[in-house]
Amino acid sequence: MTPIHEQKPRNDFSAEASGSRDGLTEDEFYYFESVIFQVEDTLFKVPRHHFEQNSVVFRDMFTAPGTSIDGRTRERPLRLDGISKADFRLFLKVIFPKHFLHREAFSFSEWVSVLKLSTIWEFNAVRELAISTMTPMEIDPVSKIEVARAYQVDQWFCPALLQLVEEPQRPLLQDVNRLGIAFTLRVAELRGRVAGHRRQGRAMELGFMADGQQALTFIHELFPEVEVKLSDPRIPKPDSEAFMRQGWKQPAMLRVKKPRVGSDPLRALFEDLRT
Numbered sequence: 418m419t420p421i422h423e424q425k426p427r428n429d430f431s432a433e434a435s436g437s438r439d440g441l442t443e444d445e446f447y448y449f450e451s452v453i454f455q456v457e458d459t460l461f462k463v464p465r466h467h468f469e470q471n472s473v474v475f476r477d478m479f480t481a482p483g484t485s486i487d488g489r490t491r492e493r494p495l496r497l498d499g500i501s502k503a504d505f506r507l508f509l510k511v512i513f514p515k516h517f518l519h520r521e522a523f524s525f526s527e528w529v530s531v532l533k534l535s536t537i538w539e540f541n542a543v544r545e546l547a548i549s550t551m552t553p554m555e556i557d558p559v560s561k562i563e564v565a566r567a568y569q570v571d572q573w574f575c576p577a578l579l580q581l582v583e584e585p586q587r588p589l590l591q592d593v594n595r596l597g598i599a600f601t602l603r604v605a606e607l608r609g610r611v612a613g614h615r616r617q618g619r620a621m622e623l624g625f626m627a628d629g630q631q632a633l634t635f636i637h638e639l640f641p642e643v644e645v646k647l648s649d650p651r652i653p654k655p656d657s658e659a660f661m662r663q664g665w666k667q668p669a670m671l672r673v674k675k676p677r678v679g680s681d682p683l684r685a686l687f688e689d690l691r692t
Contacts, residue, residue: 455494456502467512473539504530511543525554529564536568548572558584559592574643575636582608603639610635 452465468475488495507530528551535544561577593601
C-alpha cells in the first residue's frame with residue numbers, strides 16, 4: 418500500500434462522488450450547507466437554507482449563475498456591510514430560536530431591528546411576524562409613526578397619527594426633530610381640522626362610524642403618501658377579527674348610533690382604546 422504521504426490527491430470530492438464511494442446519499446431536504454457571515458468584527462455560521470429559501474435578496478445572491486459567493490470558509494466570510502452585529506443577532510434569534518416552543522420576548526425597539534433587516538432583505542414571513550407582534554404593543558404614537566414611515570407599515574399610520582393628534586400636549590422639540598418640520602406642520606394642520614370639525618358638533622370616531630370617514634378624508638388630503646382611501650381596508654371594521662388582532666379595543670360607544678349631548682366622542686374613543 419502506498420504511504421499516505423505519497424498518495425496523489427484525488428479530485429472527486431463532489432457530493433455525488435462521496436455518496437457513490439461510501440454508499441450514502443444526502444437527503445434532499447435535510448442536508449444543509451452552512452454560510453459564514455461577517456458582521457462588523459464578528460463571524461456568524463448558520464444554515465444557508467433559511468436565507469436562500471425565505472429571502473428574495475439572498476436567493477438571488479446565492480443562485481445567480483456564474484458567480485462565486487463568499488461565506489464557505491472562515492477565511493472568506495460573506496460580509497454584511499452597514500449592518501450592526503446587535504441587529505443581526507436579534508434577527509438570527511427569530512429565525513433560529515433557541516427553544517422550539519418558546520420564543521424570546523423582545524421589546525419594541527428590538528423588534529424594530531428585526532423589522533428593519535427583514536424589510537431590507539425581503540424576508541416577508543419574518544417581516545409579517547414582526548409587524549403582527551409589534552402592532553398590539555403599547556408605544557408612543559411618535560415612535561409608531563417613525564417606524565411606520567421608515568419601513569412602510571401603512572396599517573399603523575392612521576391610528577398612530579390620530580392618537581398623536583389627540584394627545585393633550587403638542588409635539589415636543591424632540592418629536593419635531595424625529596418627524597421633521599414639514600411632517601409636524603401637517604400634523605398641526607390635521608389637529609386644527611379635527612378641532613374645527615368637533616366645534617361644528619360632528620363626531621369623528623377614527624373612521625369607524627358613518628361620520629368618521631371625514632377623519633380619513635383629512636388624512637388623505639394632508640398625507641397623500643399613505644394612499645389612504647375613504648373606505649380604507651387597512652383600518653378594520655370594529656366587529657371584525659382583524660380589528661381585535663391589530664391591537665384595537667372595541668369601544669362601547671361604537672354601539673350607540675348618536676353621541677350624547679355635550680360629550681366629546683373622539684376623546685372618549687381614545688380613552689377607551691388606551692384602556
